[in-house]
Amino acid sequence: MTAKRFRFVATMIITLIFLLAWVFPIVWSVLNSLKTDQDVLAYPPKLIFQPTLEAYRDVLFGSGSILPNLISSFVISIGTTVITMLMAVPAAYALARLRFRGKKFAGFYVLATQMLPPVGIIIPYFLILRNIGWIDTYQGIILIYLSFSLPFAIWLLVSYFEDIPFEMEEAAYLDGASRMRTLWRIIIPQVRGGIAVTIVFVFLNAWNEFLFAVVLSGNTVRPVTVAMFNFVSVEQTLWAKLAAVSVLAMLPVVILGIIAQKNIVKGLTVGAVKGGGRR
Amino acid sequence: MTGRGQVRFEDIVKMHGEFSALKGVSFDIEPGEFFALLGPSGSGKSTTLRILAGLDAPTSGRVFIDGRDITATDARDRDIAMVFQSYALYPHMSVYENIAFPLEMAKLPVAEIDVAVKDAARKVKIEHLLDRKPGQLSGGQQQRCALARAIVRKARLFLLDEPLSNLDAKLRMETRAELKKLQRSLGVTAVYVTHDQEEAMTLADRMAVFMAGEIQQVGRPAEIFAKPNSIDVAAFIGSPPMNLLPARLADGDVIIAGHRLKTAMQAAGERDVVVGIRPGALRIAPDGLKARVELIEDLGDTKVLDLDCAGTAMRIRVGDESVPPEGAVISIAARPQDIHLFDPATRRRL
Numbered sequence: 001m002t003a004k005r006f007r008f009v010a011t012m013i014i015t016l017i018f019l020l021a022w023v024f025p026i027v028w029s030v031l032n033s034l035k036t037d038q039d040v041l042a043y044p045p046k047l048i049f050q051p052t053l054e055a056y057r058d059v060l061f062g063s064g065s066i067l068p069n070l071i072s073s074f075v076i077s078i079g080t081t082v083i084t085m086l087m088a089v090p091a092a093y094a095l096a097r098l099r100f101r102g103k104k105f106a107g108f109y110v111l112a113t114q115m116l117p118p119v120g121i122i123i124p125y126f127l128i129l130r131n132i133g134w135i136d137t138y139q140g141i142i143l144i145y146l147s148f149s150l151p152f153a154i155w156l157l158v159s160y161f162e163d164i165p166f167e168m169e170e171a172a173y174l175d176g177a178s179r180m181r182t183l184w185r186i187i188i189p190q191v192r193g194g195i196a197v198t199i200v201f202v203f204l205n206a207w208n209e210f211l212f213a214v215v216l217s218g219n220t221v222r223p224v225t226v227a228m229f230n231f232v233s234v235e236q237t238l239w240a241k242l243a244a245v246s247v248l249a250m251l252p253v254v255i256l257g258i259i260a261q262k263n264i265v266k267g268l269t270v271g272a273v274k275g276g277g278r279r
Numbered sequence: 280m281t282g283r284g285q286v287r288f289e290d291i292v293k294m295h296g297e298f299s300a301l302k303g304v305s306f307d308i309e310p311g312e313f314f315a316l317l318g319p320s321g322s323g324k325s326t327t328l329r330i331l332a333g334l335d336a337p338t339s340g341r342v343f344i345d346g347r348d349i350t351a352t353d354a355r356d357r358d359i360a361m362v363f364q365s366y367a368l369y370p371h372m373s374v375y376e377n378i379a380f381p382l383e384m385a386k387l388p389v390a391e392i393d394v395a396v397k398d399a400a401r402k403v404k405i406e407h408l409l410d411r412k413p414g415q416l417s418g419g420q421q422q423r424c425a426l427a428r429a430i431v432r433k434a435r436l437f438l439l440d441e442p443l444s445n446l447d448a449k450l451r452m453e454t455r456a457e458l459k460k461l462q463r464s465l466g467v468t469a470v471y472v473t474h475d476q477e478e479a480m481t482l483a484d485r486m487a488v489f490m491a492g493e494i495q496q497v498g499r500p501a502e503i504f505a506k507p508n509s510i511d512v513a514a515f516i517g518s519p520p521m522n523l524l525p526a527r528l529a530d531g532d533v534i535i536a537g538h539r540l541k542t543a544m545q546a547a548g549e550r551d552v553v554v555g556i557r558p559g560a561l562r563i564a565p566d567g568l569k570a571r572v573e574l575i576e577d578l579g580d581t582k583v584l585d586l587d588c589a590g591t592a593m594r595i596r597v598g599d600e601s602v603p604p605e606g607a608v609i610s611i612a613a614r615p616q617d618i619h620l621f622d623p624a625t626r627r628r629l
Contacts, residue, residue: 165365165367167363167364167365167367168367168369170332170334170354170361170363170367171361171363171367171369171428172369172380173333173334173353173354173355174332174334174354174355174357174359174360174361175355175360175380175381175384175428175432176355176381176384176385176432177355177380177384181384185380186369189371190369190370190371
């Protein structure tokens with residue numbers, strides 16, 4: 001076997017191991033979501049069984065429907081993403097470009113908030129929200145989500161803005177554009193890959209969030225990550241339903257991932273390619 | 280168009296912290312002139328251009344365009360077009376949109392924009408590329424696109440920051456000639472930054488030579504070439520550069536390595552000087568300065584000989600005729616009017 005061929009085979013084997021480790025829980029969930037409760041608990045596990053959509057029917061349209069929770073998750077995630085982006089884009093631009101007092105401190109502060117352990121701040125957050133009466137409200141949860149999505153988004157976007165040469169902006173000023181126009185017409189179109197990547201990450205973080213949601217939500221606003229736990233109780237775990245909800249909760253993530261895949265790759269390589277007139 | 284684009288720099292100082300990038304720069308540019316800012320990197324020529332464009336603010340001093348003090352005016356209100364070294368084309372827009380952008384910002388009607396864009400594209404011969412994105416253009420085409428974007432708006436002033444430095448040698452020569460023709464036909468005032476003295480010599484009507492944040496000399500290229508007013512300018516202008524050697528001036532003659540050379544200077548007494556002689560002004564002649572040929576650089580039509588003249592390195596440029604072999608000892612001379620004399624202490628021309 002030549003060295004080249006050996007390397008190829010070795011790479012394939014290692015890739016396969018990682019892929020299996022990653023794909024197994026997902027396949028298992030999908031399989032379980034299509035079984036009846038009896039089949040799920042059968043030992044040894046049944047690989048061949050009569051698939052049924054009963055679990056999906058129950059979790060979507062049964063008495064304990066998770067539809068309201070899916071809607072809650074959407075409202076929270078979209079709300080968080082929209083507000084985050086509206087604030088993070090100008091903030092990141094300012095950090096990347098403008099000179100102002102306390103810029104260094106602001107840049108550090110943005111990063112520092114990312115270093116706090118979430119468990120350490122969850123009780124203060126709970127007390128604050130309770131005092132202003134925002135526990136179990138959309139505005140309460142979105143506000144708290146902003147506290148970590150905003151620094152993350154700013155931090156991610158700054159590097160994209162820094163990649164745009166100064167001369168590009170200066171050319172626009174000399175062409176008669178104001179700063180806002182330059183930002184809108186010249187800068188933002190060039191960082192759209194980065195913006196897409198940031199949108200995806202912020203949305204996913206909000207969609208997948210569990211720790212804060214379980215403490216700060218209630219009966220009115222309960223995202224699907226928290227609602228899932230209704231199927232786990234002291235007496236029994238409804239595995240098929242739990243699996244069905246997991247698959248449903250995963251769907252938007254997968255769809256978003258597929259749509260944004262091209263942009264994510266493009267966004268991560270921005271600046272690596274010497275494009276027209278850049279640099 | 281003439282009568283527009285007059286520039287006046289009045290004692291401009293630019294500090295970057297403790298470092299002074301410009302130490303009191305003053306000059307005038309006449310309307311319709313092709314004016315070059317020439318100097319090595321870090322000499323302040325680009326800073327001067329950026330201050331003129333309004334991209335940097337001077338620490339002190341004033342800038343006038345057409346008699347109006349614009350020192351505090353925003354870049355976008357100065358009516359100045361600029362070609363950047365990197366071209367700074369907008370990569371997400373087509374060539375057409377790039378050229379149209381300044382007109383769009385000026386809120387011109389669409390029909391007028393269309394006519395102007397096509398006209399500008401025709402002038403720089405890229406009318407067939409209007410639908411392309413800058414990334415799909417060659418370096419030369421990108422450069423033309425940047426030019427078109429600058430000329431599409433009939434700006435008061437036309438600034439060029441080393442616009443040819445990213446092109447290969449052949450294209451640079453061609454574009455240089457076209458640039459000059461374009462500037463003449465448009466009749467605009469052009470300010471051109473370059474570190475390439477050949478570019479400045481060929482393009483400029485007048486030029487300012489920058490060294491270490493100061494203007495050393497302003498004048499027509501031929502004038503500066505013929506009469507550099509300091510050792511630094513003499514060393515910078517001309518290729519290969521001027522031979523500069525320490526010597527003794529005695530009663531109008533210079534003494535180099537024990538040999539006397541006549542100069543045009545009428546002066547009694549003795550003093551130390553720096554003698555400058557251009558390689559092209561030296562001739563092989565009997566009874567001259569003795570020198571040994573160290574190396575022959577063949578440039579095709581001419582040859583440059585590296586000489587060792589009593590321990591001092593010199594260069595002479597000769598035609599094809601009478602080229603001595605390497606290692607030969609030759610005798611060289613120069614006409615009195617070709618010998619430049621400088622003061623070693625002040626470095627100024629005597």
